[in-house]
Amino acid sequence: MSDIQKVLVTGADGFIGSHLTEMLVRGGYDVRAFVLYNSFNSWGWLDHAAADVRGKFEVFAGDIRDPHGVHEAMKGCDAVLHLAALIAIPYSYHSPDTYVDTNIKGTLNVLQAARKHGVRKVVHTSTSEVYGTALYVPIDEKHPLQGHSPYSASKIGADQMALSFYRSFELPVSIIRPFNTYGPRQSARAVIPTIITQLAAGQKRIKLGAIHPTRDFNFVRDTIRGFIHMLESPAGIGEVINIGSNFEVSIGHTAKLIGEIMGKDVEWITDEERIRPDKSEVERLWADNKLAAEKLNWSPEFADGEGFRRGLVETIAWFTEPANLKQYKTSIYNI
Template structure:
């Protein structure tokens, strides 16, 4: 199978591309190497892709380009069986400061990709959405029919992606699936996320910093579970035209998360607190029943198990990863 992964040098896209290569698929990665965090992490990911392609004996192609560029997108989509769309301007807080950028990349870029996919006759487009589409919870856990009232431009852009995907499915018979990810973490994760930040600071003898009172709760999703969901959708049409939550169905408070990391790495440190950040969600919690019914999705790790696994990975990869995190 020939697969295009947009944003394939990034955290989630990088894991997806590597998994597809190891599964024996030919993979094209499209990434513009946006310097949202240290580019060295992406370059390390690309090295892993090339290694995986050599070992599996499959074709791998890296294209440095932007999803907003019609000519580039049309060229990389041509001949592809499935498009896995991970490219996005990430960052809830960054979207508050630059709403026009998140709209151009996440919305305009997605429309460009959907149009090219329609013209190329691809079998399926799998789109990375986000729990940010829900906004303030009226009830928890979030089910897919919960009202969508995002509280950040980032969340609005992700909801717009979903609606465009639905329209292309209904108007043009282009099979699409939108996956609402709940705070994904794991090896090579973005440096500015809570888990990587807590681990980095504790490893270096610095107290973890919580923004707000720490009572915010999160449903964190281990990246391997995201990979499994996307892997299934490469060949399954069971969820075509649907949106689905991809989470752990588990929650942890930011306070407990910081304590878990601190107690394992530097129990002598005191946790510090700063003002809450604008547009951060108060609580997230995923119901994954729909994904379980449609594609057999089942989280493989509790949050505490996954955090312990990430700490172990961090310590094993500290030599190359930490300088990039600390420089971010």
């Protein structure tokens, strides 16, 4: 472990953030988990934290859009891993304002607080969606940025804000750019949980959007290992680094593979509600991950077709546990 001891994780209540919080605790870090304040006093997925880490992290309930709360949460922290964001692409079509407030202004709040408190490392979370449809493959960090949706545009803005604080104020910012992460606890708005939960609920014909686009799916443990490597590495300051499997697969092939693993025949129907506007669809994503290997000594453990299958097996096992499946609304379109 590096000399960083106390870490603030924003978005710790979410899919990736909860897994990351658990791994940090297991790694000996003192973790403050920033979760979204709500009247239910819910800590999101941290309410279901593994037994070996439960009660071993601090929770701060607030709102990333509130600069005072972010300032308070940052006190005494050596580093911040900033994951808090609105990420659902369909929701960004009809509520773009809140994406600007959460993703851009929220990131500004984190950067301002980190600068004020002299934080030694800021890891800001980007997304492969900022690349839009690949102009060349595999996609390296020099690929042009294309805002195909209000969500991706807001993340481009957040990324550039983070880099501006490095350039303007020498804030030690690194940007991690994960490709499509999947695994236990993922939201049903994502395609892999959509397929698994519909099949597990006994539906014969699953509803999907476009099946021809390709993605570079990244198992969640590989993604959070990327965060840890970036946190602990002296390299990568002022840089953007892809975290991806370097394996390209179509949505249609993914659906067939899930059906094969679950022992079910997969027949899908196109649900027009799930189709992105023509010019907004990202047709192809395929990560070049050489910079992560060079700068962070990171490489995926769930790489290529065999690794993707192993990741899906583990993901399916989690989602098909009755206690987990019942938390998902399989009969509706989750945006």
